[in-house]
Amino acid sequence: ISPPPFETPPVGNLLIFVNPKSGAGRSLEVFNKQIASQLIAKNINYELIVTEGSGHACSIVKTRKDIYLFNAIVICSGDGLIFEVINGLLERPDRSEIIPRLPIGIVPSGSGNALLGSVLHTRKLPLEDGPFQQTACSIIQDLEALAFPVNLLHIETPEQHFGAFLSIGWGLLGDIDIESERFRRIFGSGRFAIGAVLRLLNLRTYRGRLSFLESGPSEPAQADPFRVYETTMPPPFEVVMKEPEPLERIPIIPDSKKEEMGDFWETRYLSSYGQIPRLNEAVPENWTIIEDEFVFVYVMSLSHISNKGYYVPQAGLVDDRIYLTYALKKDVTSKITLAKFLDALDHGRHNETQAFDFFKIIPVKSFRLEPIDSGSYIVVDGEDIKCKSIQATVTNLNMAVMAK
Ligand code: ADP
Ligand code: MG
Structure with a gap:
């Protein structure tokens, strides 16, 4: 289902990926039944991409010049598609500006949804199937959500x-x-x-x-997730979708100045x-x-x-x-x-x-x-x-x- 033309200006803009093969193969059904109608009712604009295979989502986020116009990327799948999207973003020259600031929303419909499970665990939110689904939907229902930083690993293999x-x-x-x-x-x-x-x-x-x-x-137990950030980031930023708030446009780094992936990790993050x-x-x-x-x-x-x-x-x-x-x-x-x-x-x-x-x-x-x-x-x-x-x-x- 695609959004109908708007009569009043939309209140936000999401890039949504649905993997029709994830989990037991019901992602598209979950999206159409539970998510699309809410987005339409709340006047939230979105672009829906039903992935056609492995690598599809990666190539889209890697090459889209208008990625700054989205408030968030929503993924209806499991951890595999999130992995793909993060690695697509990592291949962009503007990766270090985009990745911490463009939040990922997760509608858990894969067979493994460990990233969301871990984030909810830190937030002391229940993880059982029912509330788990609801939590994901509430991101969209309430038109606001918190985004939590999660640190990335650098992986090196002989090839990449x-x-x-x-x-x-x-x-x-x-x-x-x-x-x-x-x-x-x-x-x-x-x-x-x-x-x-x-x-x-x-x-x-x-x-x-x-x-x-x-x-x-080991450091003292991180009982309060808000404390975790104080050392590394300002308090969690709110993703308020009441008005479209595109990310600031950041100049694309010319190809000649692109760092090798290894240098990127080593000089900045390791x-x-x-x-x-x-x-x-x-x-x-x-x-x-x-x-x-x-x-x-x-x-x-x-x-x-x-x-x-x-x-x-x-x-x-x-x-x-x-x-x-x-x-x-x-x-x-x-x-x-x-x-x-x-x-x-x-x-x-x-x-x-x-x-x-x-x-x-x-x-x-x-x-x-x-x-x-x-x-x-x-x-x-x-x-x-x-x-x-x-x-x-x-x-x-x-x-x-x-x-x-
Ligand atoms: P699950 O948790 O069910 O394994 P994932 O999100 O981990 O779900 O997805 C598994 C894999 O499916 C990922 O490697 C992803 O690239 C791939 N994929 C994405 N779209 C499709 C598609 N249309 N057909 C088959 N595989 C796909
Ligand atoms: Mg960690």
């Missing part, structure tokens, strides 16, 4: 530099994420549980080298963390190296692994660390223990018992993974990144995520 906001996985948890894709249509978010059972029956472990730079002692080596350089002496046989390596920047399950409850939206977790084959006593662990993980109870002391969690600033055995996937924010090795570092570039 890019950004991420959520996780890097390899081994068991990466395999489950990718191999459960084919159950998407039938099970929606239940696909992860089905995938877990299948993977456990035929457990694979992988040799690899894991190197990391530990972050300092320097405050000391010397972070490039992937093709040896790790410095203050890094720890573990070469062993792994069940999994999973690194989280945010609290939630899916909309309901939190993996690292202490993770903040904006902080100077990411959480490296792993399990070594020699520490896991049995498949039963592992099955119990996955079940506890699903309910956010994996940190509560001694039974899972094979599960290691270390706050780090940067880590590097070099698989020795092939056969697993390197998964970034739920997407299969086909690469031979990977390095990730927390940065102080923030994206803005709307949450009531």
